[in-house]
Amino acid sequence: MDPATAVNILVLVGAAILPYLWLQYRNKRAVYVLGQQDSANEEHQASKQETSSSRSVLQVLYSGPSNAATREVEVDIVAVHGLGANVDWSWTWTDGASHVHWLKDPNMLPAVVPNARIMVYNYESRWHANAPKTRLSLCGKDLVESLCWYRKDTTNRPIVFIGHSLGGNVIQHGLLNANADPELKHLVDRTVGLVFLGCPFKGSKMKGIAQLIARIMHIAGSHIGIVGALGYGDRTLRDKLNEFGKLLQRIRIPVVCFFELKDTDFGRRLGMPHLIKGMVVEEDSACIDLCDHFPLSTDHLRLNKYSGPNDPSFDKVSENIKKMCADVSKGRLHLDQETAFDRLLPHTVEGASFDSHAEEEISYCLQGTRKELLHEISKWAVDARAKPVFWLNGMAGTGKSTISRTVAQSFSKNGHLGGSFFFKKGMADRSGTSKFFTTIAAQLVYKSPSLAYYIQSAIDADPAITQKTISQQFEKLILEPLLKMTLNTQAPATLVIIVDALDECEREKDIELIIKLFSRAKELPSSCLKIFITSRPELPIRLGFKKNQGTYQDLVLHEIRQGLIDRDLTIFLEHEMTEIKKDYNLGNEDQQLPVEWPSKSDIETLVKRASPLFIFAATICRLLKEWNYSDPQEQLREILAYKSRNKQSKLEATYMPVLERQLIRLDESDKEKVLEEFRVVVGSIVILENPLSTHALSQLLDEDEKMISNRLLHLHSVLHVPSPPGSPVRLFHLSFRNFLVDPERHKDQFWVDEKESHKWLATNCLRVMNKSLRTDICEVQAPGTPRSSIDPQRISKYLQPEVQYACQFWSYHLQQAEMKVSDGDEVCDFLTCHFLHWLEALSLMGRVSESLQAIKALRACAH
DSSP states (O other): OOHHHHHHHHHHHHHHHHHHHHHHHHOSOOOOOTTOOSOHHHHHHHTTSOOGGGSOSEEEEEOSOSOTTTSOOOEEEEEEOOTTOOTTTTTEEEOSSOEEETTTSTTSHHHHSTTEEEEEEOOOOOOSSSOOOOOHHHHHHHHHHHHHHHTTTOTTSOEEEEEETHHHHHHHHHHHHHHTOTTTHHHHHTEEEEEEESOOTTOBTTHHHHHHHHHHGGGGTOOOTTGGGOBTTOHHHHHHHHHHHHHHHHHOOOEEEEEEOSOEEHHHHTTOTTSSEEOSSOHHHHOOTTSEEEEESSOGGGTTOOSSTTOHHHHHHHHHHHHHHHHHHHHHHHHHHHHHHHHHGGGSOTTOSTTSGGGTTSOOOOTTSSHHHHHHHHHHHHOTTSOSEEEEEOOTTSSHHHHHHHHHHHHHHHTOEEEEEEOOTTSGGGGSSTTHHHHHHHHHHHHOHHHHHHHHHHHHHOTTGGGSOHHHHIIIIIIHHHHHHHHTOSSOOOEEEEEEOGGGSSOHHHHHHHHHHHGGGGGSGGGOEEEEEEEOOOHHHHHHHHTTTTSEEEEEGGGSOHHHHHHHHHHHHHHHHHHHHHHHHHHOTTSOOOTTOSOHHHHHHHHHHHTTOHHHHHHHHHHHTOTTTSOHHHHHHHHHHGGGOTTOOHHHHHHHHHHHGGGTTOOHHHHHHHHHHHHHHHHHHTTOSSOOOHHHHHHHHTOOHHHHHHHHTTOTTTEEOOSSTTSOOEESOHHHHHHHHOGGGTTSTTOOOHHHHHHHHHHHHHHHHHHHOOTTTTOOOSTTOOGGGSOHHHHHHHSOHHHHHHHHHHHHHHHHTTOOBOTTSHHHHHHHHHHHHHHHHHHHHTOTTHHHHHHHHHHHHBO
16 A cells, blocks of 8 residues: 555545444434445434434335225345445435435336336344444345245245345345255245445455445444455355346346446545545456346446436436336236136136137138128227126127137237137036136136236135126126226226026026126126127027126027028038038049039028038038948039928937938848937937047947947038047037937937936946946055145056946936836945045045035936
């Protein structure tokens, strides 16, 4: 050290000690040397403040949005001051007459990040007088432990740290400490941004001066603990920085380091300008490798003080904080989506949405068809004055599901689709309502990130909401989240929910309740929710809508002008016939269909017979594609031959050509055999509560799988028979089932006795369960093992589809068959031997709650 500098230091030390001793006796004024954070005015303010030791460790300066009902706190911002400062004036700019505290003044940081909670960490950083004997590691540990306790009710909330000078080192040590402590590690995981303002990560070249002053001022209570660790290039600091760098690489969060461009004039603070001045923290020390770094045209003591919103330094710093919080908002939405979706997923119905694999057999409206109707629906969806519910009703086979799927696809493409649910009779979960609103809510979470937060909050508030009544589920998972979102969004986009085939919901009371609940969409502002419902005009649905007048508009599909229906049927048939001819001619070079096939008169005849049933046209076209029976030209002749039967119903004209093909060229004994097999196989398929594959069906019915496949061979136009045969056999349309079991057709040879089919299925379910169920059926060999801990593939291996079906639906078939249960019969014997095994199987399937419904059904069957 050269003589001039030594003299300057001694003068500075003297200037520091004398005022301090004077202050002890006169208690009028405090003078701070290295690390003091402002001028005489600030010193005057500081004398009025409470001491650090008497205050809360964490102090909230801005608590977030004033209207907490509509705007939520999204992030915690924690500021940590530097050496020799305190929480009051460390962040305050003053010119003598005015003071600007940029962390809490309404037009400063709170205006930039209104959805943040801003707090300061209060710790003892004095070193030159009355200093606590502490060190960086202790300060860092106290920071994270205090935060952990303070945030015990908001542990998932993201954190942005701001550190000035030594405060950055405290944050560094705190995060490293938390990373090594399992109980504190969540603080590291929730840290989403770091802002460092002139932090000496590699130390300071002014450490020597500070140490000298600390030693000289020992009589005043100074302590070298904190200062002693700040030597420039100190090995311990570099090791900590290396460790911190590895942590930052792991958590991959934005880190911004600001550094000073101007020397700090400590002499000016004592009224002796230029006596001691220099760069407190060099750029090299203030910046962390691979992190963003920016200069600020100020000195070290002004890095964290800004005169107002237009201060260039504030603009740079706040811009980065704002970006971090914006990224937090996006990330939070993504996290809320994942969390809410994961919690709703076990309570959703697989295959219920319009674009599910299970709905592939439903086609979309052909280009050029249903133009007027689709335009009317699109116009309704975006019209703020329109009723919230659109009810499209029509008789069976008029194309309602095809329209629903087309509308859903259209709204999905333009961002208006909120969710869709396609009811399906014969598929247990899709014909009930226990998972209806949870399925819709899960889709809303996926479609609308901003809505996900409020749905997630509803689940947090009531984790059992997925088990509550559908009224409560609608209120908490749909209506209230939408209301909160609309109040917090200037112009929320309209979300449309598509509900197809509401008439296929099994409980009439549930149908009326769903209509009543959806009518409450009128309570929402800005028409943010619209509901599109299709159904047959059944009595429960008509009554449901009649009780909610003024909330819906309706359109009767089969009452659309005949000319429009015939036009659309013509377009559809011409398109399908052209495709059939093209495919057939490509595969049969020696036997080509003529160019003029089919004739215009053939199309006109088909349109006349089909109208208004699109299911007729679709079934005929599927029939013509089955070339293994005969060529399309011959099949079309046979179909048109039915035109003479003028007393047939539309459905009979649709399905009888398909059914009677099975009996062509058979003698009476063979016909009877085929009809018996038809009643066993097809009669079971149309009655099943959940569809099964041909293999599972053969096991359930105890019939040869080859016989089942042969019986389905000529029914591909009315049944979806997958290839390969591992997937379930499904109905193309519910009208086929209704046609077969219609009591008015009981004299027809293809009639299916519904009650007898239920009895047949109930008997076979009991046989399968008696054969398969046993203790520890999955061979887990550890009683009490949670289902979640068992590999799903293991459950599927030991509980085959036919066994799962039998366990789930045997009591339903028993009840529908109106079978009576009494002592000593096969039902009583089964319960005596396998009741606990049955409950165990249901538990493994995740269906144990359904045992209650089964027991109720059994009670109804008891003598």
